[in-house]
Amino acid sequence: MGEKNPYIPYQTRINNITIENEARDIKTFELVFIDPEERKQFQHRVGQFAELSLAGYGESPIGIASSPLDEDYLQFTIKRYPDGVVTSTLHNYEIGDIVGVRGPLGNCYPLDLMEGKNVVIIGGGFAFTTLRATIRYILHEKNRSCYKNITIIYGARSPGELIYKDELKQWQQRSDIEVHITVDKGDAGWSGKEGFVPAIAAEVAPSSENAIALVCGPPIMVKFTIPELTKLGFAPEMIINSLEMRMKCGIGKCGRCNIGDKYVCVDGPVFSYAELLRMPQEF
Amino acid sequence: MKTDNRIISKQDLNKFLDELAADNTVVAPVKDEAVVTFQVIASVEEVHWDAVNTRESPKKLFFPRSEKLFAFTKQSDRLDVKTPEPADRKMILFGVRPCDIKSFEQLDRIFCNEAYTDPYYARRRENTAIIGRGCITRRSTCFCDAFGIDMLDGTGADIFLIDLGENVFIAQILTEKGKALIEGKKYFKEAADTEIKALEERRNKVGPAAEFSVDLDRIKANLEQIFESDIWDRIHERCLGCGACTYLCPTCHCFDVDDEAKFSRGERIRNWDSCMYGLFTLHTSGHNPRPTQKERWRQRLMHKFNYGPNRTGDFLCVGCGRCIIHCPVNIDIRQLLKIVENTQLEQAQSKT
Amino acid sequence: MKTAGIDSDIRKVVASILDEGKADLVIGYAAGSLPFRTTPHFARTPEEAQKLVWNPLCENNLARYLTKFKGARVGIVAKGCDVRSIIGLLQERQIKRDDLHIIGVPCVGVVDRKKVERVVADNDITEIEFDDGALVVKTVDFEKKFPLEEVVHDTCLECATRNPLVYDTLLGDKVSELENIDEFAEVRKFMAMSVDERWEYFRREMQKCILCYACREACPLCFCNECFIDCTNPKWSGKSDKESDVQFFQIIRMFHLAGRCVGCGACSRACPMDVKLWRYLNKSRLDAKELFGYRAGIDENSSPPLTAYKEDDPNDFIK
Numbered sequence: 044m045g046e047k048n049p050y051i052p053y054q055t056r057i058n059n060i061t062i063e064n065e066a067r068d069i070k071t072f073e074l075v076f077i078d079p080e081e082r083k084q085f086q087h088r089v090g091q092f093a094e095l096s097l098a099g100y101g102e103s104p105i106g107i108a109s110s111p112l113d114e115d116y117l118q119f120t121i122k123r124y125p126d127g128v129v130t131s132t133l134h135n136y137e138i139g140d141i142v143g144v145r146g147p148l149g150n151c152y153p154l155d156l157m158e159g160k161n162v163v164i165i166g167g168g169f170a171f172t173t174l175r176a177t178i179r180y181i182l183h184e185k186n187r188s189c190y191k192n193i194t195i196i197y198g199a200r201s202p203g204e205l206i207y208k209d210e211l212k213q214w215q216q217r218s219d220i221e222v223h224i225t226v227d228k229g230d231a232g233w234s235g236k237e238g239f240v241p242a243i244a245a246e247v248a249p250s251s252e253n254a255i256a257l258v259c260g261p262p263i264m265v266k267f268t269i270p271e272l273t274k275l276g277f278a279p280e281m282i283i284n285s286l287e288m289r290m291k292c293g294i295g296k297c298g299r300c301n302i303g304d305k306y307v308c309v310d311g312p313v314f315s316y317a318e319l320l321r322m323p324q325e326f
Numbered sequence: 327m328k329t330d331n332r333i334i335s336k337q338d339l340n341k342f343l344d345e346l347a348a349d350n351t352v353v354a355p356v357k358d359e360a361v362v363t364f365q366v367i368a369s370v371e372e373v374h375w376d377a378v379n380t381r382e383s384p385k386k387l388f389f390p391r392s393e394k395l396f397a398f399t400k401q402s403d404r405l406d407v408k409t410p411e412p413a414d415r416k417m418i419l420f421g422v423r424p425c426d427i428k429s430f431e432q433l434d435r436i437f438c439n440e441a442y443t444d445p446y447y448a449r450r451r452e453n454t455a456i457i458g459r460g461c462i463t464r465r466s467t468c469f470c471d472a473f474g475i476d477m478l479d480g481t482g483a484d485i486f487l488i489d490l491g492e493n494v495f496i497a498q499i500l501t502e503k504g505k506a507l508i509e510g511k512k513y514f515k516e517a518a519d520t521e522i523k524a525l526e527e528r529r530n531k532v533g534p535a536a537e538f539s540v541d542l543d544r545i546k547a548n549l550e551q552i553f554e555s556d557i558w559d560r561i562h563e564r565c566l567g568c569g570a571c572t573y574l575c576p577t578c579h580c581f582d583v584d585d586e587a588k589f590s591r592g593e594r595i596r597n598w599d600s601c602m603y604g605l606f607t608l609h610t611s612g613h614n615p616r617p618t619q620k621e622r623w624r625q626r627l628m629h630k631f632n633y634g635p636n637r638t639g640d641f642l643c644v645g646c647g648r649c650i651i652h653c654p655v656n657i658d659i660r661q662l663l664k665i666v667e668n669t670q671l672e673q674a675q676s677k678t
Numbered sequence: 679m680k681t682a683g684i685d686s687d688i689r690k691v692v693a694s695i696l697d698e699g700k701a702d703l704v705i706g707y708a709a710g711s712l713p714f715r716t717t718p719h720f721a722r723t724p725e726e727a728q729k730l731v732w733n734p735l736c737e738n739n740l741a742r743y744l745t746k747f748k749g750a751r752v753g754i755v756a757k758g759c760d761v762r763s764i765i766g767l768l769q770e771r772q773i774k775r776d777d778l779h780i781i782g783v784p785c786v787g788v789v790d791r792k793k794v795e796r797v798v799a800d801n802d803i804t805e806i807e808f809d810d811g812a813l814v815v816k817t818v819d820f821e822k823k824f825p826l827e828e829v830v831h832d833t834c835l836e837c838a839t840r841n842p843l844v845y846d847t848l849l850g851d852k853v854s855e856l857e858n859i860d861e862f863a864e865v866r867k868f869m870a871m872s873v874d875e876r877w878e879y880f881r882r883e884m885q886k887c888i889l890c891y892a893c894r895e896a897c898p899l900c901f902c903n904e905c906f907i908d909c910t911n912p913k914w915s916g917k918s919d920k921e922s923d924v925q926f927f928q929i930i931r932m933f934h935l936a937g938r939c940v941g942c943g944a945c946s947r948a949c950p951m952d953v954k955l956w957r958y959l960n961k962s963r964l965d966a967k968e969l970f971g972y973r974a975g976i977d978e979n980s981s982p983p984l985t986a987y988k989e990d991d992p993n994d995f996i997k
Contacts, residue, residue: 049442050395050583050594054404077404098398098405098594099587127610128911141405289609291583294442297599298580299606301625302615304633309441323553323628326615360796361886361952378800381951382888391888392918466712466802564718566742566895570950573890586916595918603891605908650711654896654948655718655738658711 049294052096052143053081057136058116065203068123069169070134071108073116074142087111087147089154089177090285090313094293095119095133096143103129104290104308107147108172110179117144120172120206148293149312152177152257152283161192163249165268167240167260168199173285174259175207178214187219194249198225198240198264202233223247241267251276259285269316279317286312286326302326329498330505331517331525336493338513343370346418346507353387354420355380364419373421378465379646383576384426385433387419388450393596395446395583400590410446417454418507425470425644427458427482429576435638436579455503458483462528467647469538469660475644478529490524538660542631542641545666549632552669553624561662562623564655569600571649571657577630577642580606601625627662684732684783684850688755691781691847693724695753701779704753705743707736714791714803714815718743730755732849733808734826737788739763739944741898744773753779755849757788759833761842762940762975763898769981770938772901782845784853787830787837789813792952794829797822833943833956836861843976861941862964864957880925880958886951887924889917893955894931896948899938906930928955936962937982940975969995 055074063069076082087093087107094102109118123134136142152173162181166174174197181190195214199205205224215222225236225243236243240260249256256272258265265284272282288300288307295309303322305311314322334342346352347368356365357374361381367373399406430451437447461468461477470477480486484504488496497514499505508514517525572578582599586592599606602622608614616622634642643659650658692704708719708729716735721727732755740754741763756764761782767773794803794815801817808814813824827835836859841852860866868876891907894900906914907927915926932939939959946956966972970983970992983991 047443048409048445050445051407051409097585098400099585099592101585102583124610126612126911128913130610131911141400143405287609288615289607291581292596294444295439296437296442296444296579296581297583297596298601298629299599301629301633303628304636325553325621325625358886359952360792376799390919392920463800465800466804560720563720566892566948568892568895568948569890570892570948573888574950582917584916584918586918595916597916597918598888600890652950654892654950656710656712656715657717661711 050145050292052094052102052145053085054078055117055142055144057138057140057142060136060138063120063169063206063208064199065201068134069120069204069206070123071118071120071206072133072136072142073109073118074144075116077141082114082117085117085144085147087117088151089180090152090173091147091149092173092293092312093117093119093144093146093148094290095121095129096145097129097132097136098143100132101129102143102145102291102293103127103133104148104287104293106173106176106285106312108176110176110183112180112183112185120169120175122169145293149308150310152285152313153255153315154181157181157255158189159191159253161194161250161252161254162190163194163196163254163256163272165196165240165244165256165258165260165272167197167264168204169206170260170285170287171197171206174257175210177257178220179210182214182217182220191253193220194223194247195220196223196225196240196244196247196249198227198238198243200227202226202230202235239267240264241271244268245271245274248275251278251281255281255283257283257285279320280315282316284314284316284319286314288312288326329500331522332497332499332508332514333517333521334487334495334497334514336495339487339495339497340370341513342508342511343367343373343420345511349415350418351413351415352418352420353384364421375421378461378463378468379423379426379648381648381652382574383429383646383648384419384422385429385576385579387417387454388430388447389433389437389579389581391598393446395594395596397593398587398591412449413453417450418457419454420457420459422456422458422483423461423646424458424475424477424479425468425646426576427456427480428470428473428475428644429646430456431482432577432638432640432642432644433579435640439638455485455507456483457504457507458486460486460488462489462531465647465651466537467650469645469647472538472540472542472645473641473643488525488528490521490528494521496521496525540660540663540667545663546632546635546641548666548669548671549628551671552666553628555669557665557669558620558624561665562619564657565602565619565623566654567602567604567619567622568654569602570652570654572600572602572626573598574648574652576644576646576648577634577640601629627659627666631663631666685730687849688730688732688781688783689727691849692721692727692730692753692755695779695781695847696721696724696727701751701753703747703750704730704755704779704781705740706730706755706781707732707738707740710735712803713806714794732783734785734787734789734813734830735806737791737831737944737947739896739898739942741767742896742944744778744898745901748773749777751777751779753781755781755783756842756845757783757785758837758839758842759785759940759942759975760898761844762839763942765844765975765978766899766938766940766982767901768978770899770985775978779847780842780845782842782848784841784848784850785834785837786811786840786853787826787834788947789826789829790831790947793831794824797824831943831947832864833941833946835859836863836941838973839976844978862960862967865960865964868957868961881921883954884924884928885921886953887928887949888951889919889924889927890950892948892950893945893953896944897935898942898944899935899940900931906934928958932958932962935959937966937970937972937984938974939963 058075059073061071295306300307362377437444458480486498630642707716805816
């Protein structure tokens with residue numbers, strides 16, 4: 044069985060671990076390929092995911108949080124679920140431990156559709172990971188000029204639960220993007236916006252003219268954000284979502300992750316709202 | 327390749343199988359108490375010739391119940407990964423019926439496509455020659471012809487045998503692989519005109535046509551419209567959620583991937599799984615898009631008769647009837663197809 | 679198919695139960711899609727009750743569905759063995775007696791399809807008749823008459839409660855209970871083999887199992903929300919076709935049923951690979967009787983020996 048075996052992961056080593064939130068159950072793992080040649084083979088696009096593979100424990104499909112232009116490493120931001128064997132085990136791993144990465148898998152955010160447009164990025168909680176990869180990518184000096192105005196609306200339950208805090212601060216200081224951070228409930232030290240993401244989206248009211256919106260977050264956030272975007276005039280084809288589903292093979296064979304006739308692992312996880320409307324509401 | 331019709335006596339066919347078993351792994355229907363299943367045989371004596379079909383489908387030869395994807399050993403600086411060695415002998419699958427032969431083609435389109443090829447499945451398929459057997463009788467639960475499957479058509483097999491009676495078989499050599507198999511075997515004689523005529527007569531004499539016929543395109547179209555309909559509320563009630571239907575089915579292909587390890591050594595294994603199980607789509611967060619048997623039964627029917635054809639063009643059913651015979655509560659998929667076929671769309675939609 | 683004519687009685691009784699609001703739903707049997715089968719039927723209106731039948735093909739243990747309808751008022755057509763399961767569910771507080779309307783049916787045995795298939799093989803059964811204590815099976819080519827004792831399930835040959843022990847309505851006349859039967863004759867024969875012989879028999883039998891869980895799903899007393907085999911944290915066992923994985927599931931399931939199994943045979947009838955499950959479960963029933971003096975599914979007010987602690991629990995077998 045040669046290199047084409049899609050069930051065998053690449054091997055990487057944990058180079059850095061960042062605890063992202065106050066509850067300490069969201070960590071960003073920076074992974075470096077043991078074989079640098081394999082890093083070159085792993086050319087991902089923003090929005091794709093990989094199956095993180097812990098030998099003896101199993102695999103977990105996680106969105107790739109680093110940009111394709113972050114050439115030396117891959118980053119994955121993972122929330123620990125107490126019932127999840129893989130996420131719980133991974134959270135106990137240390138720098139130097141070996142993690143398998145199988146991928147890149149799935150489709151990507153429609154960069155070609157986004158070119159020349161105003162890009163609105165709306166994220167919530169820890170589902171912000173692939174959006175963060177996208178932001179890093181389109182803000183890169185190689186790419187920035189391809190896109191017009193970039194607006195980011197990102198929220199979390201509380202200030203402590205915001206992830207990528209340092210990066211958020213950096214983006215807020217840039218003049219070539221507009222960043223709105225909100226929390227459901229602030230605390231003593233919080234001087235920023237307070238309110239659910241859908242409400243803030245309505246308040247910011249990004250124009251839908253020549254614009255495309257990428258939305259990713261907990262189901263309830265997405266459910267209430269999409270109508271706000273529709274009110275603002277975003278057509279269903281211009282509202283882009285990323286879904287998650289229980290997965291195993293990640294390559295469209297094991298039959299587990301389908302919504303209607305689409306497999307989230309190969310036909311998704313990125314779907315436009317127009318596509319979602321055509322799918323059975325079973326997710 | 328033009329059909330190469332040969333003739334062979336039962337006696338010589340037995341000889342052929344024994345000769346094959348000397349150098350190959352031959353798998354054939356074997357009877358153990360009342361149950362006939364495909365097993366490896368050492369001699370033709372073990373072959374059971376009389377069953378209409380086996381209990382389980384032969385998909386397990388290409389997509390085994392459990393398959394080791396790789397073994398691993400944790401070293402200090404890397405993970406040593408070892409995939410299984412190829413089989414050291416070629417496999418001959420003997421006695422496969424046209425319905426099951428068709429199922430292989432459907433599984434081919436699922437396991438090997440432009441996106442990804444499953445190397446385990448592909449290797450087994452490549453390593454196997456198929457000797458099929460036409461059906462000269464059928465059970466009332468067989469409805470293969472609803473899917474355009476002909477009881478005496480061996481397309482997809484390498485050699486296809488048709489029983490002419492009186493211990494004589496037509497052996498149709500359908501592929502280069504089949505040709506290679508009979509290389510030098512003098513007892514495969516060219517079929518004479520009289521024997522070809524006997525074949526045609528056999529074709530006319532096969533058992534009564536199945537009483538069941540259905541408009542598959544109408545079913546596919548109806549399924550498109552009735553996802554939210556309440557017809558699903560009653561269909562699922564009897565279902566135990568046991569998985570017997572999916573395990574016996576020739577075209578069901580869902581699987582689970584599981585790691586087994588002790589200290590630093592282990593294996594990643596893939597096992598059959600079933601959409602009928604409650605845990606199949608359960609997220610770690612506790613959310614389950616298919617929380618009751620209603621959603622799961624709907625998935626089964628939709629996958630086989632709508633999603634499947636949408637993806638590969640195949641209705642994922644070959645009418646073998648195994649699920650009908652062995653469902654513990656006698657859920658008959660033909661009845662459900664009729665319900666779907668006859669659903670009045672306006673009524674169904676008005677209930678949404 | 680000709681039967682004892684009990685069908686119209688059952689339809690009347692169930693229709694009036696539904697009419698009078700004694701139950702929201704009655705679970706019974708309807709004719710199957712094949713001449714040789716019946717299928718569970720869920721009747722919610724008197725019209726739907728007209729599909730109900732009762733005959734020796736009614737092989738499913740419908741008590742299995744009761745835990746799916748907790749809180750609703752449910753009627754159920756129940757044979758003697760099914761009622762033993764219901765008593766088991768009542769003992770373990772999985773259902774409330776007040777929520778149930780039990781329509782008891784005295785039963786002399788259900789046909790074991792597999793026994794008939796051994797004789798009939800692949801010949802399609804076109805018609806079934808019950809003729810005065812015999813089963814008449816017709817195929818295209820022949821007709822065969824079986825005395826009922828020859829084709830009923832093995833559990834029926836040793837049934838201790840052919841008349842349901844508990845019921846709200848009884849349909850049909852009571853039948854005589856079997857006398858002088860040793861429920862455990864087969865088990866004793868098995869125990870007379872050497873340990874090695876018994877292990878080899880068990881190992882070969884379990885090689886047929888494909889871990890489809892039909893046995894678990896057919897069993898009324900396998901009602902756990904999460905079966906041990908599905909637990910990933912901790913993971914007790916793999917689910918592959920390795921002998922050890924299959925044996926682990928079967929052995930642990932049997933131990934979880936030890937002292938609770940009522941010997942209805944639903945597991946064996948559901949098994950698509952003809953594994954002789956109930957013979958091993960029967961051993962656990964023998965143990966419950968001999969070690970604890972206990973028989974499952976008989977007395978609503980007692981408890982399975984492994985679920986309740988008593989000061990005077992027998993323990994002379996603990997060495």
